Amino acid sequence: MRKSWVALLLAGCAAPLAAQGQDGLLPAAGESQTDEIVVFGRGENKIGIAGAASEGSLSGADLLVRPLLKVAELLEAVPGMIAAQHSGSGKANQYFLRGFNLDHGSDFTTYIDGVQMNFRTHGHGQGYLDLNGLIPEIVEREDYRKGPYRADGGDFALAGAAYLTTVDRFERPWASAEGGSFGWRRVAAGGTLDVGSAGALTFAGQGKVYDGPWQQPEAMRHVSGFAKYSQPIGETDFSLSLHGYHATWKPTEQIPERTIGSAICPDVFCAPDPSARGMTTRFIGNAQAKGTRFRASASAQYYNWWMFSNPVYANPDGTSAQIRQFDRRWIFQARGETWWDLSDALKLTVGGEGRLDDIGNVGVYHTVDRAFAESFGAYRVTESSLGVYGEAALTVVPGVRVIGGLRADHYGYSVRARDAEAAAIGEGTGTDTIVSPRVALAWTVTPQLELYANWGKGFHSNDVRGAVTATPVPVLVHGTGKELGARLQLGTFSVTATYWWLDVGSELRFVGDSNAVEPSGASKRHGYELVLFWRPLPWLAIDGNYTGSHSRYDNGDYIPNAFENAGQIGVSVIEGPWKLSARLRHLGPYPLIEDNSVRDKGSNVVSLRGAYKIGPVEFYAEGVNIFDSGDKDIAYLYESYLPSFDAAPVEGRLSRVVEPRTVRIGATLTF
Secondary structure (H helix, E strand, C coil), X not given: CCHHHHCCCCCCCHHHHHHHCCCCEECCCCCCCCCCCEEEHXXXXXXXXXXXXXXXXXXXXXXXXXXXXXXXXXXHHCCCCEEECCCCCCCCCXXXXXXXXXXXCCCEEEEECCEECECCCCCCCCXXXXXXXXXXXXXXEEEEEECCCCCCCCXXXXXXXXXXXXXXXXXXXXXXXXXXXXXXXEEEEEEEEEECCCEEEEEEEEEEEECCCCCCCCCEEEEEEEEEEEEEECCEEEEEEEEEEEEEECCCCCEEHHHCCECCECCCCCCCCCCCEEEEEEEEEEEEEECCCEEEEEEEEEEEEEEEECCCCEXXXXXXXXXXXXXXXXXXXXXXXXXXXXXXXXXXXXEEEEEEEEEEEEEEXXXXXXXXXXXXXXXXXXXXXXXXXXXXXXXXECCEEEEEEEEEEEEEEEEEECCHHHHHHCCEEEEEEEEEEEEEEEEEEEXXXXXXXEEEEEEEECCHHHHHCCCCCCCEEEEEEEEEEEEEEECCEEEEEEEEEEEECCCXXXXXXXXXXXXXXXXXXXXXXXXXXXXXXXXXXXXXXXXXXXXXXXXXXXXXXXXXXXXXXXXEEEECXXXXXXXXXXXXXXXXXXXXXXXXXXXXXXXXXXXXXXXXXXXXXXXXXXXXCCCEEEEEEEEECCCCCCCCCEEEEEEEECCCCEEEEEXXXXX
């Protein structure tokens, strides 16, 4: 479909791969170097380049041969990451990494072409990370990190970060159409127009609809578009891009398990409150410049979101507990970085980023069947930040690198009430500043083996509305990460092993009765990760990862929804006209309450994808959850109340089931 599918020579990576004989780029038998090459970004040689064992890159066949139920599952290509869903296809996913239930992105950040996608002081939850508007075909590359070890990592990057790069051009125009189970339909198209002698205008668009298996059809309606103009100017690559996205849906949320099989909830797909609705509109304009000694970006974003939801269903007096959360804002961001090679052994990097969130209206209303009942507080918020950092990479002796960095961030905020209810809770202004040192050590023992040691302080921000209440929370919360790791690369085989520790000054956790994320106590986590990639044959690739973690609050209590292990294993085949992929995704058990008396066993899902190309047409099919697992995508423990079933509010398990076996078939035509 596009160059990075089967013929992408990774920018900045092909040279070291060729020089050191790694086979992330490997011609099939009998191919010349000018023939198409199958690319697995995991095959890149990171020895002598990466600053930690937990850093990595993905591209090409790593991404687009994967079976996907949700676009956010592209982040599952990050080893140890799991993306779940508890409230419909239009809402941000629930993310799990390194023992964190990251809710919607509270300690994991994602950038697309230099634009941070997480939201601060969001109407649903701090760090809200919505990737639903992303068109999978435009993703060219995904770089990832874990832990707070690099100086350019700021807010929400404590557990990890992903940096996605979009295509500059498609090799040929293309169009695709697909249909599948539960009313799934999708059409998409893209292409590139040459402009002048060196410019290129690349565009893509998609529309999709989906009802899902739910008693209340989801009626998801989604349209998104992407356009990017790129032009070299001297030694600088310049680009302008625009993303647009609009979606509406009817969410089915987690349901009380005690009601399943009753008249009000016949099965696991029931919808006790069928009046729930959601809407998202988002536009992002971005300018980028990349030179031999610098890179910079500046963006403007408009966002409008609201959702009617009912996680507890009824108040103690029997009235509806439905809420309407809302968020309308403009966001302005700028990032810049420059570097100097002061000698063969010393490289210095300095950079900075600024952000302004002008939030015109954010808050929560109590509603009944989507009709306004009362306000729980509506606000106008202005939140700004400025971060600066420096990093020095020194080769002490050949094969031994030390990377030291220092970052400082300053936040300012103004919280103003839009109604009397918000004024009673609190309003005001303030500032906060945090300094975060980081250091890494890398030792290349042999050309095939590198060892790492990392230490760093990072942070996440809290919702600034919580900083102006009678019992204020800190705006910026420190976390400390440590890591020991090793990377072994032998030809087409690579493996990394990591043991990590991460302490956070204040945990962000999901609270059922408010359907939001709120600060809680300090926490400590530690665990290990094993990541493997092997390409035994030119047409066959095997990848796998497994992670185990131990998570507790400082007082020894268990952390609800902190999973204890996770893993994936995948097999990909690309041979002639065939592309085949099979994946097993495992999310391990986790406690639902601090005393560990109630637990969920986690989930296991197997998915397949196959494609066959005939001339300009590629036919494909996907099967997600092919063994029809009835495991839970997410589970919680909190108090809920259904007056027609319960005599009084009941604390118990609520969950949303993994979507059942789903089959999708389609075709892509290249012109």
